[in-house]
Amino acid sequence: MTGRAAHENVPVLLVDDEPKVLDAHRRTLRGRFDLHTAQGGKAALEVLADHGPFTVVVTDFKMPxxxxxxxxARVAELYPDTVRMILTGYADMDTAIRAVNTGAIFRFLTKPSAPDDLAMAIGAGIEHAEMVRDARKLEIVHRLKDGFEQTLRAFTRLVEFRDPYTSGHMDRTADIAVMIAERMGMAEDDVAGLRLAAMVHDIGKVAVPSHLLNKQGELSDAEFTVIKAHAEVGAEIFKGLGVVWPIARMIREHHERLDGSGYPLGLTGDEMLPQSKVLAVADVIDAIITHRPYRRGLGKDEVVGYLLEGKETLFDPQVVDIALSLMDEERIREPGS
Known part of the structure; x- marks a missing residue:
């Protein structure tokens, strides 16, 4: 949002030792910013102490x-995020250089300055402050993401101690899911969340008895019911996590199918997240091609046949087509090949 209305609530401080100049500023800039004024440098510091910080401070140069x-320079020390400008009639080069070097000045403006020119300069200062703030937030988000990923990897160790296959499977599934999502053109942040969810999508298996995870032969209906609970258990572990990505939901939905035949909720079609649809296919691919305690890994033909059979009924057709293309390109391969 730009223009006058966009900045009307942004606090700006104008400083000058001449009351008539301050009166003129108040008249011409009224309604454009949340405008405060101070007569002289010492008065400005008092206003800053009482009402600061300000997004922009514009001050006259020569004051008694x-x-x-x-x-x-004092503002920079006390409020480093405040954008600082000089407005003066003494516009010589030495003054400009000293202003920039001493006070890290954003703009050096000369008197007389037309009201619109001053307003535009203040608006540019506000936008600069917002960009700096956004960049800082982005850096914090990146750090949080990095720390959160390490936390998730610690969670995978819980499963690895009980079922080494599951940990490797989650990492491989994450790699496959990211390749599919990127080929689909999914937003970068959504891909990041999908990768994190895939890394822990089977974390709920910590609640499954190890003898069931490694059982040779077919599972009974009762045993399979216990194993199916892992999707719900995993979602509960990450419920209310307080992150921007719907990780708990992706964990819960990774065994759902388009026709409602999946579990635990029997969701259909658009009831599933797009990321969950990708995760479902990636999970199946790695599960088929990887060696399990009770069978050797099956080949590429088995994966292709299963995905084509389930296309449009079990699995999203676009996701299937992309996965098959990646397999043809040998970007998705059997472990060890």
Whole structure:
């Protein structure tokens, strides 16, 4: 959002030792910003202490009690995020260089300055402050993501101690899911969340007795019911996690199928997240081609046949087509091949 209305609530401080100049600023800039004024540098510091911080501070250069450069140097020390500008009639090069070097000045403006020019300069300062703030938030998000990934990897160790296959399977499934999602053109942040969810999608198996995870031969209906609970258990582990990605939901939905034949909720079609549809296919691919305690891994033909048979009924057709293309390109391969 740009323009006058976008900045009307942004706090801006104008400093000058001449009351008539401040009166003129108040008249011409009224309604454009949340405008505050101070007569002189010392008064400005008092206003900053009482009402700061301000997004932008614009000050006259030559003032009797404290010059503008000294004031902005103090502002930089107390409020480093505040955008600082000099407005003066003494516009010589030495002053400009000193202002930039001493107070890290964003703009050096000369008197007389037309109201619209001053407003545009202040608006540019506000936008600069917002970009700096957004960049800082992005850096924090990246750090949180990195730390969160390490936390998730620690969770996978819980399963690895009981079932080494499951941990390797989750990592491989994450790799496959990311390749599919990127080929689909999924948003970068959605891909990031999908990768994290895939890394822990079977975490609920910590609640499944190890003898069932490694059982030779077919499972009874009762045993399979216990194993199916892992999707719900895993979702509960990550419920209310407080992250931007719907990780718990992807964990819960990774065994759902388009026609409602999946578990635990029997969801259909659009009731599933797009990321869950990708995870479902990636999970099946690795489960088929990987060696299990009770059977050797099956080949590529088995995967292709199963996906084509389930296309449009069990699995999203676009996801299947992309997965098959990646297999043809040998980007998805059998472990060890």
């Amino acid at each position: 009690d404290m010059d503008g450069i000294s004031l902005l």
